Amino acid sequence: MESRYLGASGFKISAITYGNWLTHGSQIEADAATACVHAALDAGITTFDTADVYANTRAESVLGDALRGHRRQSLEIFTKVFGPTGPKGHNDVGLSRKHILESIDGSLARLGTDYVDLYQAHRYDYFTPLDETMQAFADVVRAGKALYIGVSEWTADELRAAAPLAKELRIQLISNQPQYSALWRVIEAEVVPTSKELGISQIVWSPIAQGVLTGKYLPGKPHPEGSRATDDKGGAGAIRRFLTDDVLTRVQGLQPIAQELSxxxxxxxxxxxxxxxNVATAIIGASRPEQVRENVAASGVVIPEELMRRIDDVLGDAVERDPRRTDESSPKFREA
Incomplete structure (x- = not known):
């Protein structure tokens, strides 16, 4: 398993991260989730990503149970704060000082650890002053509850505003976690260049576009039973935008390129x-251990430039590139 530095820091993580969005505590039972985590460990994955909002805190608990007994210093554990958990009261959401300081304690208890390696702002909070958020993160770091700070789905302008505050507070803001795949490239025009300038790496989620880039969804055919597209607990909504006949036909056109690389x-x-x-690691999810074992084989693969160009040609205008899509991911209103 290849390892890479995260941002402008001395902190190294595995090039493949195991994440448990839409699986642990939701799609699969705890014993299956544990088997997937152990398969990840056996394959050399040391980095694990979760969030308190996943399955309304259950995902953190399942991951903590699955990692119990493994040497903590040999693992990199990430979690996030923003979304509503528990009874979803008016202070149970966002990046206020109150929510951050209460949420980190809940996450640590569920994960069964004294600290997380990376604590991430799951979205940008338009209702809390940024300096309040960054001061709360700084206090979390100084209390020894997190080692580094990251964000998720922040725009280039938001990263540029946060970076000097982190520097002033003497904490290390080293990562952004966006959606990124061959079909979803909205970070390339603005977020990636800004991140390079600021010493921030990308921890990317959905590298296989919710499963569409596996090729298992065929144009004009029913979706496979038990697949994410048929999951009524949230998976179907996340994948729907990719399930057009045009996109699925183009994905099938990638088969010769994959075969050429074995x-x-x-x-x-x-x-x-x-x-x-600028990508430090790709987050993979799994409902079966064999999916973990398959995906880790991508670590260390080098795709020649000529084949990268062919991938672009095959996917063509099916690729989403609009940088404004990042801004759309952070809520502009509050229900609570």
């Missing part, structure tokens, strides 16, 4: 995101 389509998709020098 890769599956899923491995090709993960290897593709890892070619971006």
């Amino acid at each position: 890769l599956s389509l899923a491995q090709l998709a993960v290897a593709w995101v890892l070619q971006n020098e």
Whole structure:
């Protein structure tokens, strides 16, 4: 397993991260989740990503249970704060000082650890002053409850505003966690260049576009039983935008390229995101251990430039590139 530095820090993580969004505590039972985590460990994955909002805190608990007994210093554990958990009261959401300081304690208890390696702002909070948020993160770091700070789905302007505050507070803001795949490239125009300038790496989620880039969804055919597209607990909504006949036909056109590299389509998709020098790690999820074992084979793969150009040609205008899509991911209103 290849390891990479995260941002402008001395902190190294595995090039493949195991994440448990939409799986632990939701799609699969705890014993299956534990088997996937152990498969990840066996494959050399040391980095694990979760969030308190996943399955309304259950995902953190399942991950903590699965990692129990493993040497803590050999693991990198990430979690996030923003979304509503518990009874979803008016202070149970966002990046206020109150919510951050209460949420970190809950996350640590569920994960069964004294600290997380990376604590991330899951979205940008338009209702809390940024300096309040960054001061709260600084206090979390100084209390020894997190080692580094990151964000998720922040725009270039938001990163640029946060970086000097982090520097002033003497904490290390080293990562952003955006959606990124061969089909979803909205970070390339603005977020990636800004991140390079600021010493921030990308921890990318959905490198296989919610499973579409595995090639298992065929144009004009029913979706496979038990797949994310048929999951009524949230998976179907996340994948819907990719399930057009045009996109699915183009994905099938990637098969010859994958075969030329002796890769599956899923491995090709993960290897593709890892070619971006600003990407430190790609998050994979799994409902079965064999999916973990397949995807880790993408670590260390180098796709020649000529084949990268062919991938671009095959996918064509099916690729989403509009940088404004990042801003759309952070809520502009509060229900509570």
